Amino acid sequence: MNPPIIDIERLVGELQQLATISDCPEPPPAVTRVVFTETDLRARDYLRSLYEAAGLAVRVDAIGNTFARWEGSEPSLGAVGTGSHCDAIPHAGLYDGTVGVLGGLEAIRALQAAGFQPRRSIEVVMFTSEEPTRFGVGCTGSRLMSGAMSPADLVKLTDEVGDDYDTVRKRAGFSGDLASAKLPNGYYEAFVELHIEQGPELEANDLAIGVVTAIAAPAQADFTVTGEGGHAGAVLMPRRRDALIASAAMVSAIDSVARASKSPDMVATVGKLEVHPGAVNSIPSRVRFTLDLRDIDGANRDAVLKEIEDEVDRIAVERGVKVEHRILNADPPAISDKNVVSAAVSAAESLNLGYQEMISRAYHDSLFMARVAPMGMIFIPCRGGVSHRPDEYSSPEAIAAGVQALALTLASLTG
Ligand code: GLV
Ligand code: MN
Numbered sequence: 001m002n003p004p005i006i007d008i009e010r011l012v013g014e015l016q017q018l019a020t021i022s023d024c025p026e027p028p029p030a031v032t033r034v035v036f037t038e039t040d041l042r043a044r045d046y047l048r049s050l051y052e053a054a055g056l057a058v059r060v061d062a063i064g065n066t067f068a069r070w071e072g073s074e075p076s077l078g079a080v081g082t083g084s085h086c087d088a089i090p091h092a093g094l095y096d097g098t099v100g101v102l103g104g105l106e107a108i109r110a111l112q113a114a115g116f117q118p119r120r121s122i123e124v125v126m127f128t129s130e131e132p133t134r135f136g137v138g139c140t141g142s143r144l145m146s147g148a149m150s151p152a153d154l155v156k157l158t159d160e161v162g163d164d165y166d167t168v169r170k171r172a173g174f175s176g177d178l179a180s181a182k183l184p185n186g187y188y189e190a191f192v193e194l195h196i197e198q199g200p201e202l203e204a205n206d207l208a209i210g211v212v213t214a215i216a217a218p219a220q221a222d223f224t225v226t227g228e229g230g231h232a233g234a235v236l237m238p239r240r241r242d243a244l245i246a247s248a249a250m251v252s253a254i255d256s257v258a259r260a261s262k263s264p265d266m267v268a269t270v271g272k273l274e275v276h277p278g279a280v281n282s283i284p285s286r287v288r289f290t291l292d293l294r295d296i297d298g299a300n301r302d303a304v305l306k307e308i309e310d311e312v313d314r315i316a317v318e319r320g321v322k323v324e325h326r327i328l329n330a331d332p333p334a335i336s337d338k339n340v341v342s343a344a345v346s347a348a349e350s351l352n353l354g355y356q357e358m359i360s361r362a363y364h365d366s367l368f369m370a371r372v373a374p375m376g377m378i379f380i381p382c383r384g385g386v387s388h389r390p391d392e393y394s395s396p397e398a399i400a401a402g403v404q405a406l407a408l409t410l411a412s413l414t415g
């Protein structure tokens with residue numbers, strides 16, 4: 001088919017409009033949109049209005065995953081899915097996830113405008129809570145849809161003020177049976193997610209499209225270190241069992257272990273540290289810190305995780321503190337489906353867009369969709385590879401190219 005025409009002004013306008021729905025103290029392009037907040041609900045309303053204007057049938061499941069369906073001529077066949085997420089970490093940019101949701105919608109509108117009639121239905125999904133901000137674990141929507149997490153495990157998750165997942169989702173208006181969110185077998189014939197690369201390769205190689213062949217294996221853990229608090233003036237150094245000093249040694253050891261790994265894809269991040277009681281003149285008695293650990297090789301990731309746990313335990317003994325570990329998730333990597341990859345490659349070739357096959361180092365809901373559907377992803381470049389920052393940026397041309405490639409990929413997968 002001819003290249004579908006993307007209304008890039010409309011799409012960029014919608015991305016910018018969505019970015020105004022934010023809790024970030026800074027104005028857009030800085031965005032904060034945390035799951036099940038008032039702001040998240042307003043963003044969902046905005047999306048629904050766009051879906052309905054495009055004539056799509058909207059369905060919301062028990063956890064708030066939102067499906068907007070363009071019915072195919074054979075609606076009983078497995079659908080072709082696309083989409084991503086609209087939640088945003090604190091002080092994020094405006095493209096992470098949203099390009100896949102609004103871009104998925106625009107791909108459908110472009111196919112509709114081109115007179116394309118899909119055989120299989122095409123569905124845009126907005127997954128609930130891809131980001132781990134509120135409950136510590138990311139991709140809760142796609143974990144539940146794919147069966148990667150059971151409802152029983154989901155409701156054990158709590159947010160920072162101790163409210164559990166079930167209470168929070170119900171308060172936000174999502175009240176169905178969580179078990180019903182699991183997709184029936186064969187629901188999707190294929191799933192393909194459009195996303196900004198969040199890394200520098202495409203820009204460095206001057207390429208428009210990345211066709212993802214695998215998604216790296218992510219793990220998250222947290223550590224609680226307990227020492228002994230006391231008066232900052234009165235407790236002399238030899239008597240101290242400072243939880244923060246012990247944690248500092250542990251954080252530094254984590255970095256060293258990851259750097260020493262034989263795998264170039266191994267990355268470790270401690271992004272959050274809570275110090276108790278958090279007073280200038282009080283020795284820290286308790287510290288909680290998080291660990292985000294990833295590698296494309298799941299076995300190596302697990303080996304490094306074990307090594308980190310051993311180091312943390314050793315340092316705790318050395319410093320006279322106690323440490324508790326909690327592994328929140330340790331997911332295997334996902335491999336893209338050959339047919340979805342070749343549909344995306346053919347789309348890029350037919351549009352004369354430079355492309356490369358590549359690994360996704362960030363995780364995405366597609367990591368879990370791969371468990372229930374043949375999965376693929378299309379990446380577009382973002383400036384300097386920057387993401388999870390307000391200065392994240394993809395140009396209108398880059399977005400338009402990605403949406404065109406997505407539209408052709410969806411069209412070819414609908415059969
Ligand atoms: C997703 O946002 C990730 O952290 O990879
Ligand atoms: Mn993100």
Ligand code: MN
Nearest residue numbers: 085096097130
């Ligand atoms: Mn994302």
